[in-house]
Structure formats: C-alpha cells, structure tokens
Amino acid sequence: xxxxxxxxxxxxxxxxxxxxxxxxxxxxxxxxxxxxxxxxxxxxxxxxxxxxxxxxxxxxxxxxxxxxxxxxxxxxxxxxxxxxxxxxxxxxxxxxxxxxxxxxxxxxxxxxxxxxxxxxxxxxxxxxxxxxxxxxxxxxxxxxxxxxxxxxxxxxxxxxxxxxxxxxxxxxxxxxxxxxxxxxxxxxxxxxxxxxxxxxxxxxxxxxxxxxxxxxxxxxxxxxxxxxxxxxxxxxxxxxxxxxxxxxxxxxxxxxxxxxxxxxxxxxxxxxxxxxxxxxxxxxxxxxxxxxxxxxxxxxxxxxxxxxxxxxxxxxxxxxxxxxxxxxxxxxxx
Amino acid sequence: xxxxxxxxxxxxxxxxxxxxxxxxxxxxxxxxxxxxxxxxxxxxxxxxxxxxxxxxxxxxxxxxxxxxxxxxxxxxxxxxxxxxxxxxxxxxxxxxxxxxxxxxxxxxxxxxxxxxxxxxxxxxxxxxxxxxxxxxxxxxxxxxxxxxxxxxxxxxxxxxxxxxxxxxxxxxxxxxxxxxxxxxxxxxxxxxxxxxxxxxxxxxxxxxxxxxxxxxxxxxxxxxxxxxxxxxxxxxxxxxxxxxxxxxxxxxxxxxxxxxxxxxxxxxxxxxxxxxxxxxxxxxxxxx
Numbered sequence: 238x239x240x241x242x243x244x245x246x247x248x249x250x251x252x253x254x255x256x257x258x259x260x261x262x263x264x265x266x267x268x269x270x271x272x273x274x275x276x277x278x279x280x281x282x283x284x285x286x287x288x289x290x291x292x293x294x295x296x297x298x299x300x301x302x303x304x305x306x307x308x309x310x311x312x313x314x315x316x317x318x319x320x321x322x323x324x325x326x327x328x329x330x331x332x333x334x335x336x337x338x339x340x341x342x343x344x345x346x347x348x349x350x351x352x353x354x355x356x357x358x359x360x361x362x363x364x365x366x367x368x369x370x371x372x373x374x375x376x377x378x379x380x381x382x383x384x385x386x387x388x389x390x391x392x393x394x395x396x397x398x399x400x401x402x403x404x405x406x407x408x409x410x411x412x413x414x415x416x417x418x419x420x421x422x423x424x425x426x427x428x429x430x431x432x433x434x435x436x437x438x439x440x441x442x443x444x445x446x447x448x449x450x451x452x453x454x455x456x457x458x459x460x461x462x463x464x465x466x467x468x469x470x471x472x473x474x475x476x477x478x479x480x481x482x483x484x485x486x487x488x489x490x491x492x493x494x495x496x497x498x499x500x501x502x503x504x505x506x507x508x509x510x511x512x513x514x515x516x517x518x519x520x521x522x523x524x525x526x527x528x529x530x531x532x533x534x535x536x537x538x539x540x541x542x543x544x545x546x547x548x549x550x551x552x553x554x555x556x557x558x559x560x561x562x563x564x565x566x567x568x569x570x571x
Numbered sequence: 572x573x574x575x576x577x578x579x580x581x582x583x584x585x586x587x588x589x590x591x592x593x594x595x596x597x598x599x600x601x602x603x604x605x606x607x608x609x610x611x612x613x614x615x616x617x618x619x620x621x622x623x624x625x626x627x628x629x630x631x632x633x634x635x636x637x638x639x640x641x642x643x644x645x646x647x648x649x650x651x652x653x654x655x656x657x658x659x660x661x662x663x664x665x666x667x668x669x670x671x672x673x674x675x676x677x678x679x680x681x682x683x684x685x686x687x688x689x690x691x692x693x694x695x696x697x698x699x700x701x702x703x704x705x706x707x708x709x710x711x712x713x714x715x716x717x718x719x720x721x722x723x724x725x726x727x728x729x730x731x732x733x734x735x736x737x738x739x740x741x742x743x744x745x746x747x748x749x750x751x752x753x754x755x756x757x758x759x760x761x762x763x764x765x766x767x768x769x770x771x772x773x774x775x776x777x778x779x780x781x782x783x784x785x786x787x788x789x790x791x792x793x794x795x796x797x798x799x800x801x802x803x804x805x806x807x808x809x810x811x812x813x814x815x816x817x818x819x820x821x822x823x824x825x826x827x828x829x830x831x832x833x834x835x836x837x838x839x840x841x842x843x844x845x846x847x848x849x850x851x852x853x854x855x856x857x858x859x
Contacts, residue, residue: 484624488621501827512646
C-alpha cells in the first residue's frame, strides 16, 4: 500500500480532477437520509454521513435494469456504460461490493455487472460508527482492498491510501497536490482509528454463529419475529449484499420489447413459488428464517454474507434489530 | 453472452396428454446444433421473446443427436404461450445448465428410476440414455401416475411393458384413478401394473445395495416416502439421486431464487444441482 497526504486546501482541486475519470457520485443529504447522488462541487457532499439508504450496489446491480432489447425478433444487448467515480464509500460497503463481486464475477460472468465494475473508480472514506453499526464484529470495519483510493480524515486534510493501479494513476496525475506523510499525520491517523474502534455500541457474537443457527432451526425466536415482521422486504432492498433479482419482458410497442431485471426480495411470497403453485417457502416464518440463514452463511472464501452496515435495522419499519435477533436465537439454545 | 438465447426451431409438437405437449427442437444455427451437448438431468431456459423465460428439463437423450425435446405442462402464463406454438415457430434457448445425473459413474450398475407424474420427463432422458448405451446392468422404472390418460410417453411406456424385459428394462406402473383403460392395462401386465401409489411398486423388490443407484423425480411430497422405501432396503444415501425443482430465473447462480440450505451450507439448485444425493439433503436443510 502506498500512503500519501492530501492537505485540506488541495481537496477541491483534487475533487475537480476526479471529474475527468467519470461522473462523480457522492453521499448527499436528502431530508433525513443520505443517498449517493451526482455532485459537482465538494460543498454538496455530506462528509460526515452515516449510511446511505441504498448501498453502492445500486450502481452495479440497478433496482431496475434493462438487459436486452428485442428488435425485429432478435435480442440486442442494451448498451451504454458511463464511467463513474464513487466518492466517499465506507469500508463496510467496499466489503459489500467484494461479496457481490464473488457472485457476479464468478463463471459465468455477469456481463452487465462486470462492465460497470470495470468502468468505476471507488474512493473510500473513513467514518465514525453510529448506534446501528456492527461492522467491527465482522471484520469489515477496515478495507485492505477493493478500492482505488481511500481517504482517512486528518485534522488538516486526508491520509490517502492508494489501493490499485488506477488509484495510483489518479495520484500520479495530481502529484503536486499530495505530500509525504509526517509523524504527526501518522499519530493523528492512529488516534482516529482508536477513537473509532472504541465508538462501536453494537457487537455481534460471531463465534460458531453458523453452526448455532443451523441447530436453532426450530427456535421459538423465529416464530416470535414472524409476528413482528411486516414482510415488506425493505431489509432486502437496502442490504449491500442482497442480490436476488427477477426478470420480466416488457413490450415498448408492437415491435419492440425489453428484458428487464429488478430487485427481488426473499420476503415476497412469490420468491419460492414454482409452476403449479407449489411454494418452497410458503410462510413468513420460512422466509424470515431464510434471510437470516442467507446473511449468516459462512463461506470459507469470503466470510459472512453480512457486512454489519446496520441498514436493515435503520430502515426496518418494524424496528427489528439484526444483532438482537441473532443474540436471542443464541440465548434460546443455551 | 450469459443471458443471450439462441434461436431454435420447433420441428414437431406432439400432444402427450391434455396438459402436456412434447416439443422437438433444433437450433437454427447448424454449428450450434452440432456443438450442443448435454447430460441427462440438465435443463435449459426457454425464451419466448417478448414474453419471458422459463426453465425446463431436457427429456431427450444426448445419445440421439441433431435435436432435443422438452415436455411442457401447461401450468402457468409462460407454458400457456409455449403450448400455442406450432411446428416451424422459433423460440430462444440458453443452456444446458445444472449438473445432471452422473451417468458415467453409474455405468455397470443397476438403475432404479422412480418417477411421479411429470417427474417422468427428466428420467426419460436417463432411461433412453441407459437403453441406447447399454452400459447398465439392469434398469427398473417405477412410475406413479394419476390415471391412464396422464401417462407421459404412453406409447413408449407400453412398448417397454411389452418388450422391456429383452433389454433388461423392467417397468412397473401405479395409477390412482381407476378407468377402463387402466383396468385393461392391469389385466395384461399384472402385477407390474397396479392401482396405488408409486411406493406400492416397491413391494417385494430387493436391491443389490452394492451395485444399485436410485434416481428419483416427482412432486415434492413423493421424495420422503420413496426415500424411506429405498433406505428400508439399505440403499446408501450416497446412491440415491434426486432431481429437484426450484424457481430458477437465471440458471447460472446469480438471481438467488433457488438458494436452499442454512448458515452452514447454502446451495444453488441451478448450478450445484438440480441433481442432488440424499446425503446432500441430509446435510442441507430445505432441499427436500
């Protein structure tokens, strides 16, 4: 890793230089929530944001996405990928994108996702946890890869970690804006990280979680939450690692149709429905439990399917807390 | 291209029952037609352009080249469109997907095929493959159907009832609804044809557990009972193969609809399956 310093007075120039790499998207405050939006100047950016409602996955797996277009009886690829710069991505979301990479870039590669990933620049930004964050328990509170540049807040600027060749090129082109790190900067960086590590209020007990959950298949806790859960699927929509999608064809006119895919949710009754009306997850209990199993699945190559971003808690209308459910299930077994 | 489908022309449409039609297809591109290889138990995704896609298992055998067949039950919106298609019409096909039955591994063994209703379709691929290659010791087919009118591939099944023994192929049929045709069939082939459910066909049967594989396909409710019969006869869970159904949208392990299992083991039915052993079902909850 290469470390450099970006003094605060150079930030605006650095930010403007990003525009030549693609359209810049950064967290912006809209009402009470944050959202990744196109920004023109640094003053629009919410540097102290907690989490956006929709994670950065919305740029790569879109809520509604045209795949193919039917013209003259033949499918044509829907084309057009614009280069983007995602500015201010938190480390948990970078881990989230890596989990998506594992699925979408595995053979056979998803061509849409791949094209968009290749045309994006990820610039990470350090953050302070709020009451919902539990990324530290899952080891996703610090990103070692998956970004081009990572900006860590310093009192007088930013400590920049260069994480890829592309990131190196960006730093290279703006060489005059960067400085070497001083001892003082390193001290400030360490202090920030220490303060951050001590600010977590939520902790997920990960020890043997996957086995514990497997044993708790008939736990009464699932039944309790089945009644509380509204089955709205909000948690799926805002989850950085949820990736179920549905496909449908839509006619544009008598001669043209498009094949569209859109987010799907395992809380919907239709999710496990097959031809003939048989449903493999017919009750809300089945669907509620399924989500927890899917999120807590431990893949030896990638770890858990959850990054501890806290979105599902913050945006749950029934105020169900992910960590609390898992803790209760664990307690129920003892 | 992962999601591009390739044009295939319908060569023949045959009405099998009032609900099921057999479609014989061939790729429009002759090169693709030559290179299209599949295994019994694999499936394709049919694309009716502008209306949508649906997954369906191949019911023909790869030993007969130049065409492939799909047995489609009219059960929903997409299959209703499919049933309207005629000879000469074109659909899109992508695949084959899934793991298929381990035909090579089972060579030299006895195969016990247990089919329930529409489950006959993927097992027909195995049946023909086994008969065509002649590499299997004996083939048993236990087929449970609702009524005589619902017997899929009726001509082939009756042909095998008549002449199967010459090819080491033993067919047994169970039907639920008594109609004159069934009674007539039963008179001719008793006790191989009887009234009852598919598990009734196991009565009096024993297997050489060292040299037998069971292959099951049928409605979800069937698996539990059939597996019990097989386990009672001491067949190892690793020798019981089942092919499963889930809502497979993408076919390549991305869309998430066919995920089964729990926190310790998650499987995509479309790419890790649709053929699983009973051992997989014991170690992956929710599989059957």
